[in-house]
């Protein structure tokens with residue numbers, strides 16, 4: 001939608017470039033978007049977006065200049081249907097793959113990709129790849145249609161199955177070529193997006209007329225640039241049940257501690273948001289904070305005061321927290337999963353035993369109870385809530401519109417509430433960590449009263 005009266009023009013922003021298949025071959029024939037003839041869509045002026053429709057990366061600015069903002073401001077192409085498309089729907093062979101860990105909403109994204117391609121664009125050749133990247137070269141693709149995927153959005157997990165590891169670039173791209181796929185929809189987290197960058201580069205090398213789009217999926221919410229990843233809110237909601245139970249157990253005991261471990265490999269977003277929404281949490285430990293146990297300002301001192309004051313306390317710990325202070329063997333120091341991610345020790349199990357030792361050492365004659373609740377997989381192996389379901393649908397539609405228009409090597413996602421197309425290599429590098437110097441973390445500390453763990 002162009003607006004001739006706007007005072008900001010394309011030359012005032014740094015628009016992040018997305019590769020278009022016409023960059024490989026400017027002679028490619030275009031087609032009128034079938035949405036123009038679709039009885040359900042009223043294609044009012046501005047319905048179709050153009051390359052001048054943008055989404056600004058930052059919508060919070062400090063005009064005093066105390067915090068420098070990028071100049072010119074960063075911008076991305078806005079996601080949505082284009083008037084002209086590059087793919088003739090009759091020649092499309094689309095493939096969909098899910099990689100990495102589970103996340104609420106994966107099945108909704110798959111369902112909406114299938115239904116959207118079929119209903120919006122008239123594509124009939126749609127295939128699911130089984131079990132992640134390795135599935136391209138290990139299994140036969142599964143043909144999908146709207147009837148088959150009809151109720152998938154109500155199911156947790158991924159019907160296509162997923163896996164870690166198995167990223168063999170040559171075998172994957174050979175298989176893509178052999179199957180004649182010309183559209184790839186890749187649903188996954190940071191590791192998956194790094195793989196998508198390699199596939200995109202290899203397809204370019206081989207001069208193949210194939211579009212690749214990434215749909216960011218991570219229950220940890222560790223992918224940067226986008227507002228949040230799908231399924232994250234559902235996971236935070238599920239975590240409340242564990243925190244409530246921990247609170248009930250803790251307050252029903254003398255000197256009771258409830259301890260909950262939540263997912264969060266290298267980022268503490270789930271723990272942080274679960275803490276903020278619960279109000280029952282006295283201390284939230286995340287990978288971004290180096291906490292310690294003994295001495296002034298340590299966890300023991302804090303809990304001692306808390307138990308004296310309230311009689312109970314609730315601790316939430318993200319699985320990646322404290323990994324550097326848990327004693328480990330040489331082999332445990334280097335252990336990796338099939339994708340190359342470090343394998344963590346059970347921080348909450350270790351904390352439970354340290355807390356018990358501390359109490360019996362310092363208060364040998366006083367009662368003490370600690371209940372450890374580990375809802376790890378329960379918060380992600382569920383269907384998405386209503387908000388995540390709608391979010392997944394918009395992601396799928398954004399991906400389809402971009403691919404049909406001929407964009408490639410991009411990811412779609414909301415930036416400040418508006419859906420945008422972001423270069424996949426930029427997403428693959430952008431890590432979303434909890435900023436422990438911002439207002440949100442101050443808010444956590446103010447609701448929990450926990451120490452800042454900065455040794456004086």
Ligand SMILES: Nc1ncnc2c1ncn2[C@@H]1O[C@H](COP(=O)(O)OP(=O)(O)OP(=O)(O)O)[C@@H](O)[C@H]1O
Nearest residue numbers: 100101164165167188189190191192194195218339
């Ligand atoms: N640097 C990389 N280059 C190519 N492929 C990669 C890379 N890192 C990971 N992959 C592949 O991407 C897939 C998924 O990676 P990983 O298991 O790390 O999950 P993820 O996508 O980060 O999702 P999540 O963290 O939400 O579970 C695996 O098949 C893995 O082999």
Ligand SMILES: O=P(O)(O)OC[C@H]1O[C@](O)(CO)[C@@H](O)[C@@H]1O
Nearest residue numbers: 101102219220263264265319337
């Ligand atoms: O599914 P797996 O291999 O047990 O991995 C669990 C990991 O996956 C995630 O859910 C997403 O990366 C992490 O929070 C967790 O560490």
Ligand SMILES: [Mg+2]
Nearest residue numbers: 100189190191
């Ligand atoms: Mg990951």
